[in-house]
Amino acid sequence: MKTIVVLTGAGISAESGIKTFRDSDGLWEEHRIEDVATYDAWIKNQNLVLEFYNQRRRQLATVQPNAAHIALAKLEAKYQVYIITQNVDNLHERGGSSNVLHLHGELTKARSTCDEDLVYDIGYKDILPGDKCKNGSQLRPHIVWFGEAVPLIMDAATLVKKADILMVIGTSLVVYPAAGLINYAPSHIPKYYIDPNASNSSCFTNLTVIKAKAGDGVPGLVERLMNN
Secondary structure (H helix, E strand, O other): OOEEEEEEOHHHHHOOOOOOOOOOOOOEOOEOHHHHOEHHHHHHOHHHHHHHHHHHHHHHOOOOOOHHHHHHHHHHHOOEEEEEEOOOOOHHHHHOOOOEEEOOEEEEEEEEOOOOOOEEEOOOOOOOOOOEOOOOOEEEEEEOOEOOOOOOHHHHHHHHHOOOEEEEEOOOOOOOOHHHHHHHOOOOOOEEEEOOOOOOOOOOOOEEEEOOOHHHHHHHHHHHHHHO
16 A cells, blocks of 8 residues: 655645634734744743634634545555644544644644643643642643644655655745645655645656645545545
């Protein structure tokens, strides 16, 4: 069974109604990223950060996987499929995908501020001031904030090295460290880049560019791969 590795970014979730960090005005829900998505922000105003992510979690409960999420899950009938996502939502899982690696954390989880290995599934519940881990430390969102290390980046690189086919969906190829993952793919394998703003790049061999939104481009590509 061949292995397909899929790298996904904000573009695939945006079609389900999830807001992205990179709105045209540079703000996210009227907040600067520096004020709600960094460790310094957590130290400065813990209550604001908690409420910001509580709002994101509440919104996540109201949206559904779109055609792209659902199509990717169908690939598992014929391929070994690994999703590597920069998104913190659970839409891939809800769309039916079995193997999802979240580079930037998961919105439906919380973790201890004193022990990063203490992670709790919280679903769509709020994290409140005073909510503590079993060791008595405040819980924080299980999110990799800007400026923090990406603990799973090498696990992701290992998966990309094993790919027989690589798909890149709804993300730019310029934001690191995630963008660097494509460099770990074997040079001879087919690579597909689906994004409405995608451009051809001579840096990557065997790259097919599909200039389309994920909900339009992914189902068509999945159908082709299923019929190969």
